[in-house]
Amino acid sequence: MHISKTRGIAAAVMLMTASASWAFVPAVVYDQAGKFDKSFNEAAYTGAERFKKATGIAYREAQIANEAQKEQVLRNLARRNVDLIVAVGFSFTQAVQTVAAEFPKVKFTIVDDVAKGANVQSIVFKEQEGSYLVGMAAGMASKSKKVGFIGGMDVPLIRAFGCGYAQGAKAADKKVEVISNMTGTTPQAFNDPARGGELARSQFDRGVDVVFHAAGGTGMGVLQAAKDKNKLGIGVDSNQNHLFPGFVLTSMLKRVDNAVYSIMMSGKDNSWKPGLVTMGLKEGGVDWAVDANNRKLISKDMEAKITQAKKDIVAGKIKVVDYRAGNRCPVQ
């Protein structure tokens, strides 16, 4: 009895010291769009949650409300002995650079942009590659040979989606015409489903029969409108095929969740490295989605061609132009 008690205490002490030396504390910082934006931030949240479930390690999180808070929040986390801070969104670039320099022992990862620093990891996605594949699907599925693109806020990142999509559509069929619209000029443009629906309907009136959205919450309106008018929509970021089965041709996957999950895992097992990580088709950062919900919409021929294009892109035989490289798009 006495012995077992002492042992128990000893074991507890050992456990405590063990857990103290292994206490890895990651943190996620969301941008103004918020944790539940049904898109980018939420994907990061999903990834962090998956990490928590897999490892049982809790993470800290914070959301900023204005520009000045970016540095403040990062600093606050760094000061509280957080080991790894994942900043979600390109708007954090500057703040990450500044604060990372002040806290050289803390690891920083920024998602969606490149920041400098010896303790900074930058994750960027090749959105153009995934968009190219769904563009091909759209070009082949379209009967009217008119395909649409609806972006959220008019920023280079969203233009890169549109540009890759247009390249893919033209590659599938030279005669395809791409009609594109941006929802707006404020961050609100990512959260305006009513306007998304309106834009989609106006594109349908102009003869479009497949529409791809890169517009976050706004896209829900786009997909809904496609269903209402018996046209096809294409989802973005996460697999949205299940939202309106039979009316979502496919989805362009941008696996922010995978990225956040693997960043946190690498932080946990000490394999985290600073520098640039590019996540394209090759790295599984972007992809297109085929599942039970859209199986009937994707013909054998379509799938074969897209799979071939995917191989060619990975092998470097097809080069998809990134709008952001020169701030211009080769096709309209």
Add this chain to the structure above:
Amino acid sequence: MSQPSNLPRWATLWLMPALNLFAALLVSGLVITLIGEDPVECLQLMINGAFGYPEGIGYTLFYTTSFIFTGLAVAAAFHAGLFNIGGEGQMYLAGLGVTLVCLGLDFLPGWVVIPLALLASMMFGAAWAFIPGYLQAKRGSHIVVTTIMFNFIASALMTWLLVDKLIMPGSQTPATRLFAESAWIPMLHELAANLGVELPQTPLNATFFLALISLVVFYLMVWRSRWGYTLRTVGLNEKAARYAGMPVSKVIIVAMCFSGALAGLAAVNELLGSTHRMNLAFTNGIGFVGIAVALMGRNHPFGILLSALLFGALTQGGLDLSFEKPAITHEMIILTQGLIILFCGALENLFQTPLALAFKQMTKR
């Protein structure tokens, strides 16, 4: 503000806003209790976050600075009977003025660039307010409608400029390059370091003093000058002003320009004081908070100082609170702000009748 009151002056000025604020906090406390947190502890965390340690105070005063400017802007128009909702857009455009000066003239020394940037911010802000002012004075287009529309035009214009023209080449973020360091307005912790005092690093900068000076200048202009008298007369009774031979159209236009210039100075605090570059949507609602600040401050500089401080404390304390209590999200802080605006603005006179009755009872005895 112009309602006849049968309350003593001190009660209208102090007791009613305090009661309104208390009511707003009470309702927020109820909501906080509903989601399972302790409202008293939350309030403590919030106050401590805003005023409890030097860094918190720095951030609180930094936000206060911007809110003072946009609050004064709304008040300036309000004294002429105009409801300027366009502070957001005027501040945004003023940011363009600051940016153009800083990017174009950065070969000049700071003591030339900073005053020029200040001037540009006021001129751009005023110009953006001039158009709705002119349309109101000469064409009768309602200022509320036009200023709201001008907010949207401003954001469309700035997005185009930032995404296509002013963006730093090779950057993914729609933001300009950093301004030359000489054009940065000194931070307070830098100024203090020169005096041998160590302060934590916060964005609080010398613009704060400019805001305090603006409060005094505003008071002198509106209450102690001939122009201010005309302004207030037009605001109280436009017909009487016209009958008395006052140039009403001119007063309206000048009041709007004055208002726009004040909103513009908030851009100086944000850009030259803190971020040192212009990015998309840097205004972030500061212009709209100005409306609440002015309403709560009863359009008086002293009231505006206090209510700007309150909203600054809410912004900073709210962040600290949501940091400590993950259940209190950013949306909860916005809810609290909204409740304060509701009780202090829309339900301003909620306690007037009961208070008046109470005072009557007391004087009877």
